[in-house]
Amino acid sequence: GDSVTQMEGPVxxxxxxxxxxxxxxxxxGYPSLFWYVQYPGEGLQLLLKATKADDKGSNKxxxxxxxxxxxxxxxxxxxxxxxxxxVYFCALSDPNTGNQFYFGTGxxxxxxP
Amino acid sequence: KAGVTQTPRYLIKTRGxxxxxxxxxxSGHRSVSWYQQTPGQGxxxxxxxxxxxxxxxxxxxxxxxGRQFSNSRSEMNVSTLELGDSAxxxxxxxxxxxxxxxxxxxxxxxxxx
Numbered sequence: 001g002d003s004v005t006q007m008e009g010p011v012x013x014x015x016x017x018x019x020x021x022x023x024x025x026x027x028x029g030y031p032s033l034f035w036y037v038q039y040p041g042e043g044l045q046l047l048l049k050a051t052k053a054d055d056k057g058s059n060k061x062x063x064x065x066x067x068x069x070x071x072x073x074x075x076x077x078x079x080x081x082x083x084x085x086x087v088y089f090c091a092l093s094d095p096n097t098g099n100q101f102y103f104g105t106g107x108x109x110x111x112x113p
Numbered sequence: 114k115a116g117v118t119q120t121p122r123y124l125i126k127t128r129g130x131x132x133x134x135x136x137x138x139x140s141g142h143r144s145v146s147w148y149q150q151t152p153g154q155g156x157x158x159x160x161x162x163x164x165x166x167x168x169x170x171x172x173x174x175x176x177x178x179g180r181q182f183s184n185s186r187s188e189m190n191v192s193t194l195e196l197g198d199s200a201x202x203x204x205x206x207x208x209x210x211x212x213x214x215x216x217x218x219x220x221x222x223x224x225x226x
Contacts, residue, residue, distance in 0.1 A: 032212050043117075043203050043217040051212075089156065093211035098169040099144060101211055103156040 002027045002097050006090045006104025013080055013111050021075040021088055021107045023064075029096035033057075033066050033073040036089045038106070044089065047075075080111045115139065117218035119204050125224045131192040134221045138185050138206030144168075145187040146215060147179060150201040159202075162187055163209070191223075199225045 007022040025033065032051045036044040048057030053068035062077045073090060090104040118137040126132050138145050147159040158171035162181035179189040185206075191198055201222050205215035 032214070034214060036217075041219075043119075043219040044205075046214055046216065049214050093214075095210070095212050099161045099163070099211045100146065100158040100169055100171070101148075101156075101215065105155050 002031070002092060002094050002102045004090050004092055004102050004104040007107050009087075009106070010108040010110060013109070015082055015111055015113050016079045017111075019075070019077040019080045019084075019109070021090075021109070023073045023075065023090035023104060025071050025073065025090075025092050025102075027071075027092055027094045027097075029094045031092040031094040033064070034091045034093070034101070035062070035064055035073070035075050036091060036103075038087045038089065040086075047088070080109070082111045082113055085109055085111045117204055117206050117216050119202075119218035119221050121221060122219065123222045123224075125226060126194050128194055128196060128225055130194050131190060132194060132223060133188055133190045134202055134204075134223075136187045136189075136204030136206075136218060138187070138204075139216055142206035142208055142216075143185055144207040144209055144211070144215075145181055145185060146205045146207075146211065147187070147189050148203045148205065149173075150203055150220070151199075156203075159189065161211070194225045196225050199223060 034049045035047040048059045050057040050066035056065045087106045091101045146161040161169040181187045201220045203220045205217045
């Protein structure tokens with residue numbers, strides 16, 4: 001079945017450090033891939049998405065490239081800020097398996113000044 | 114434009130009671146999904162509605178039910194509450210399907226005592 005495997009956390013970085021959060025997936029079809037972010041006490045906010053192989057999603061300095069050959073969608077940011085501290089979720093939606101998201105377990109990021 | 118609105122934000126209920134949660138999707142969105150978020154299980158799919166019809170259902174007991182109205186607003190109901198039902202319940206809406214991405218509400222925090 002469909003699934004998402006996400007890098008375990010928590011991750012602690014200093015401000016302006018480089019961020020990578022790994023995400024790999026298993027899907028029966030050709031899924032769309034997403035990164036969502038959750039701030040304390042809030043719901044999930046869409047950070048970026050990619051709908052086909054080799055697409056790059058980007059937003060607020062974050063990027064992720066849909067790699068079909070490695071079934072990966074790693075999240076990167078060149079220089080993190082304290083305000084990026086949150087929990088990040090990788091997710092997929094596969095039109096072959098119905099209208100739902102399969103989420104990773106989430107990666108907690110703390111950025112220290 | 115207004116986002117996804119969930120009410121109430123917080124609820125405390127006693128074991129054995131029932132509860133109804135409400136979700137108003139973004140105007141024009143016809144697909145509404147519900148997710149349960151707990152520290153132990155992460156984000157789990159409950160069900161998805163489109164134009165008043167349930168299109169997909171997750172692996173939850175029959176105590177969990179939902180419905181969607183003609184204006185796309187949705188409710189979910191949990192009967193005979195158990196301690197393990199304590200969670201953040203998230204509603205998400207999309208124009209048509211998860212494949213295009215969902216916008217999430219801030220959630221309803223349910224505590225069962």
